[in-house]
Amino acid sequence: MNDNPPVSVIMPVYNVELYVMEAIDSILCQTFSDFEFIIIDDGSTDNTWNIVQSYNDSRIITIQNDCNIGNYPSRNKGIKVSKGKFIVVMDGDDIAMPERLKKQLLYFEKNPDVIALGTNCKFNSDDNKEFIPLNHEDVTISLLKDFNILHPSLMIRKDAILSLGGYDEAYKCAADYDLLCHLALLGKVENLPEILMMHRIHESQISQTKRKEQNEFARSIRRKYQLNFINKYKSDAQGCVCLEEIGIPEIGLAICFYTFADKYNYDKYKKLADKTIDVLYKIITKDIPVCIEGGLCGLGCGFQYLIRNKFLDGDIDEVLEDIDHRVITILKEGSNKEYIKDMLFYLNYRISKSDKIKNERTLLLSSFYSDYIKKYNNDENKGEF
Numbered sequence: 369m370n371d372n373p374p375v376s377v378i379m380p381v382y383n384v385e386l387y388v389m390e391a392i393d394s395i396l397c398q399t400f401s402d403f404e405f406i407i408i409d410d411g412s413t414d415n416t417w418n419i420v421q422s423y424n425d426s427r428i429i430t431i432q433n434d435c436n437i438g439n440y441p442s443r444n445k446g447i448k449v450s451k452g453k454f455i456v457v458m459d460g461d462d463i464a465m466p467e468r469l470k471k472q473l474l475y476f477e478k479n480p481d482v483i484a485l486g487t488n489c490k491f492n493s494d495d496n497k498e499f500i501p502l503n504h505e506d507v508t509i510s511l512l513k514d515f516n517i518l519h520p521s522l523m524i525r526k527d528a529i530l531s532l533g534g535y536d537e538a539y540k541c542a543a544d545y546d547l548l549c550h551l552a553l554l555g556k557v558e559n560l561p562e563i564l565m566m567h568r569i570h571e572s573q574i575s576q577t578k579r580k581e582q583n584e585f586a587r588s589i590r591r592k593y594q595l596n597f598i599n600k601y602k603s604d605a606q607g608c609v610c611l612e613e614i615g616i617p618e619i620g621l622a623i624c625f626y627t628f629a630d631k632y633n634y635d636k637y638k639k640l641a642d643k644t645i646d647v648l649y650k651i652i653t654k655d656i657p658v659c660i661e662g663g664l665c666g667l668g669c670g671f672q673y674l675i676r677n678k679f680l681d682g683d684i685d686e687v688l689e690d691i692d693h694r695v696i697t698i699l700k701e702g703s704n705k706e707y708i709k710d711m712l713f714y715l716n717y718r719i720s721k722s723d724k725i726k727n728e729r730t731l732l733l734s735s736f737y738s739d740y741i742k743k744y745n746n747d748e749n750k751g752e753f
Contacts, residue, residue, distance in 0.1 A: 615666020
């Protein structure tokens with residue numbers, strides 16, 4: 369093996385004895401052969417480690433964790449010892465097509481501004497290929513809504529992934545989505561249209577066993593990505609956005625679309641934003657919680673941001689009249705105590721961000737907020753909250 373191979377394939381494995389041999393063989397049989405293959409056994413309790421050890425190939429480097437530390441910590445461990453200029457992501461239950469590495473490397477050579485490159489894939493359950501965004505713009509936009517890039521198909525410039533600190537291990541079930549979001553804002557991320565991976569779906573995968581936890585992490589990642597996207601692409605005249613202003617995912621998406629449309633004069637994104645807003649206007653009348661994240665207060669903060677930055681026409685006080693009324697009513701009634709802090713944030717936001725400091729509505733909100741916050745602080749000190 370070359371002492372300084374250009375490519376490092378990193379593959380954590382955990383209890384994949386049924387599939388790992390096919391995964392390893394698919395890498396060893398690549399038409400491009402100058403690589404190191406770092407396999408990290410993450411505390412397997414089946415025959416996985418014995419199968420890995422049975423291979424006699426100088427390109428294979430094996431690491432065995434003392435215990436199960438998790439997929440992403442294992443990947444970070446592999447990255448730290450890797451020598452390649454490019455990091456290739458691989459899973460122990462997937463299969464790489466023979467020309468995967470060759471075609472990805474060739475694309476990088478022709479496109480030096482690309483920092484991460486995935487491929488199209490097919491699933492073991494059928495012969496249909498997955499729809500994936502190809503160019504950087506489509507990848508960037510798609511990440512605002514979901515993570516629809518096959519993580520194990522990625523080849524990433526090592527200096528790019530190191531600049532981000534590797535995988536964020538706090539996102540135990542979705543650090544791949546988080547990494548892609550950061551990469552997409554750092555440089556160009558694209559996909560090859562060719563099917564160069566076979567992705568296996570089975571019941572023991574993280575996406576199957578920890579779906580609820582994964583979805584919760586994904587919501588948090590998506591919200592932060594929307595915030596970073598807006599603040600990256602906004603014009604000088606547009607205000608920075610905060611997390612409370614994108615408490616509703618669709619509000620965040622609409623602001624992202626308006627921001628991108630304004631930045632590049634793309635009418636199609638303005639139309640997408642308008643459609644999203646049409647749906648959101650209807651939510652105001654529905655019985656949704658009054659919290660910020662996924663609730664009425666988040667909706668109100670988002671609408672105020674949109675009007676204040678002239679993405680939407682209308683008077684802020686008129687648009688938010690129903691939300692203002694509901695928040696004040698709930699606070700007066702003393703119900704929904706779990707959302708009191710969110711409602712107080714909303715009122716303070718309305719007052720501090722108002723374009724008409726002296727108007728009647730603002731004075732009303734300000735007076736109510738001042739009176740209530742005193743009562744709230746007194747009650748909190750008494751231990752009643």
